[in-house]
Amino acid sequence: MATELILLCTVAFAAGFIDAIVGGGGLLQTPAILLILPNYPVATLLGTTKIPSIAGTTLAAFKYARQVKFNYRVLAACAVTAFFAALLGAYLVSRIDNSVIKPIILVVLVFVALYTYLNKQFGIHQEKTYAVVKQVLLAGIFGLIIGFYDGLIGPGTGSFLILVFIAVLGFDFIGASAHAKIVNIATNLAAILYFSSTGHILFQYAIPMAIFNLSGAFFGTKLALLKGNKFVRVFFLIVVFGTILRFAYDILKTGV
Structure with a gap:
């Protein structure tokens, strides 16, 4: 148990670091616990990772809150719908084969990486493209989708939330990261x-x-x-590309 615990704690530190910046720490933490503790049910291992995830996310949200102005209506709509959708996802996790969803996630991540790389101003400046009512409605819809995914599978939720807050709701990277942390909690x-x-x-x-x-x-x-939006954009790209490689490897290895 000691060796397993040391490995898991090391991974948890790295996951917390990555997740605080751009989300996606679960993409490191979840595969690691599945590999290190192979004799436990998948639902048990996914449930175990939620404790370190919420701890790191809460600290990051607190620190962001001191320097970021929150849009509370958008945040509430997204967080509330995501909460109930995540409950449903967690309930269904043992009833759906996760391998069915992996190829879909891989395609989505490739699109995210290409879009972010080709659009040099993506997330660098805040852009208000929708009226408040429409922002709230969209936040609620995407909260349902991503919340369900987080309860069902989990890894990459932070990155998907950041993408939605930027591409759909018009936030910059720092603002998107801050709001994503609250929803992820x-x-x-x-x-x-x-x-x-x-x-x-x-x-x-x-x-x-x-x-x-x-x-x-x-x-x-x-x-x-300290580094700002441009640094977070680069870090976001690195994490997304790493995620793509990870999912592609899993899919090719298992043949799904």
């Missing part, structure tokens, strides 16, 4: 409520991982706020 909380009520959390691993995830989030948030 809601989805993680929903999943934790379900997984803990059904005994699907290994607290002996989850608590130490949470401490290391917090540490990573502290340094990641500090770096993001």
Whole structure:
């Protein structure tokens, strides 16, 4: 158990660091726990990762909140719908074959990477392209979609939320990251409520991982706020490309 715990805590630190900047820390943390603890049910391992995820995300959200002005109507619409959708996703996680969804995610990520790379001003400046009512409606719709995905699978949720806040709602990278963290807290909380009520959390691993995830989030948030939007854009691209490679490898390896 000691070796497994050390490996998981190391991964949790890196995941917290990445997640605080651009989201997507789960893309490192989730495959790692599936590999390191192969004898446990998938639902149990996914539930366990939610504890460190919500710890790091909460710290990052707190630090962002001190320097970012939140759009509370948009935030509430997205967070509330995402919460209930994540509950449904967590309920269904043991009833749907995740391998069916992986190829779809890979295609989406390729599109995200190309769009971000080709559009040099993407997320650099805040753009208000919609009326408030339309922003709230869109936030609620995408909250449902991404919240359901987070409860069902999880990895990459932060990156998808950031993409929506930028491409759909017109935020810059820093603002998008801040809002995404709050929504991600809601989805993680929903999943934790379900997984803990059904005994699907290994607290002996989850608590130490949470401490290391917090540490990573502290340094990641500090770096993001120090370096600004251009740095976060580059980091976002790196994480998305890494995610594409990871999903492509999984799909080719398993033949799904």
